[in-house]
Amino acid sequence: MRIETFLASVIVLVGVAQAQSEEPLQARPRTEGLAFSVARPVPMGLANKAHIAEVRAELDRIRRELPMVAVLHLALELRSTKEDWMAVLDAARDCQLRVVVAFGEVREGGEDDPLRPERKGGEWQWGALAEFISDRDCASHPALLALFVVDEPWHGEKTPTYLTADLKDMYADLKSRMPDGVDVPLMVQFSRELWRRIADARNPKVSWEPGICDIVQISALEFQDGEYQHDLLDRNHSESRRILHEKTPDIPLWTSVQTMGARYGPHAGYWFPRQRDGHRDLTRLLNDVTDPEYESIHPLSGIMFQCWQSASPMRRPSQYVLGDADADARGDVPQGEAAEEAREAIRRWVYGK
Secondary structure, eight states: OOHHHHHHHHHHHHHHHHHHSSSOOOOOGGGTTOEEEEEOSSOGGGOSGGGHHHHHHHHHHHHHHOTTEEEEEEEEETTOOHHHHHHHHHHHHHTTOEEEEEEEEEOTTSOEEEOOOOEETTEEOOTHHHHHHHOHHHHTOTTEEEEEEEEOTTOTTSSSOOOHHHHHHHHHHHHHHSOTTOOOOEEEEEETHHIIIIIIIOOTTOOOOTTSOSEEEEOOOOEETTEEOHHHHHHIIIIIHHHHHHHOTTOOEEEEEEOEESEESSOSSBEEOOOSTTOOHHHHHHHHHTOHHHHHHSOOSEEEEEOSSOSSTTTGGGOEETTOOOOOEETTEEHHHHHHHHHHHHHHHHHOO
């Protein structure tokens, strides 16, 4: 699929979803042309045929709660099968949603562990991901928007880490596995590593080059360690966008936007943005990532809200997320109330209503 087709298909889906609502919804000027996604509509362990009723229920709720969302960032388990993949893709198609598919493993306790492929005997060990992208039914499914290859490939605490040559080799290997006539866009998520590894470390074997991916994502996970870390966001979105634009001026760029945390409001670690008592944390973050200064460097193609569900059902009671409907209180604010306030903030930011 050509990148121009990829972008056009997302925008068309947004229009279809808006037309089907009770009243046509008009995006505000600063959000026109942006695609919106939620990450992890269900935990990885539920993204299969056996739990397809739960998957469909969440997709229906996402369409009702956030009608601007036309994309899902969804993880499939490496032990799942084609029946599982097709069931999930069909459910997304039926809800007029496109899917960025990742693969990973479910560890003890239900936590998901994204795939970090290793090379053995000169071959990349993709597991079920290779079967998925080689299968014509899956690779050409109308709901499949892109394949997510690896998360934070240059992160110093995640192993293995990858040099630029590794990423280009992975890209070429996956493209070679696609059926004839099928070209699925490949996505890589760098968080802040683009400017940290290139602008700061200046490792000659780590550089941004064409042929690493078709779509790139950076982050805005700045509600942490007791404050809104705007200085980090500013450096990431200014320097990373410059690095990208210099070598790949036409590459679609996504950003994550944080909608999860262990506590409501500023605390140690990740915390959930406030939208009450005069605080507009999430609204401010959305305004900041679409600041004209950053957009003039390299414009965004999409915003991914991270995340709709927790990484595992077991973690669900101890974490605020965007899709929460529970009334349990953690601290002073029930999780369900905080989530609805965040969803309302997104709706108002996109539609001005």
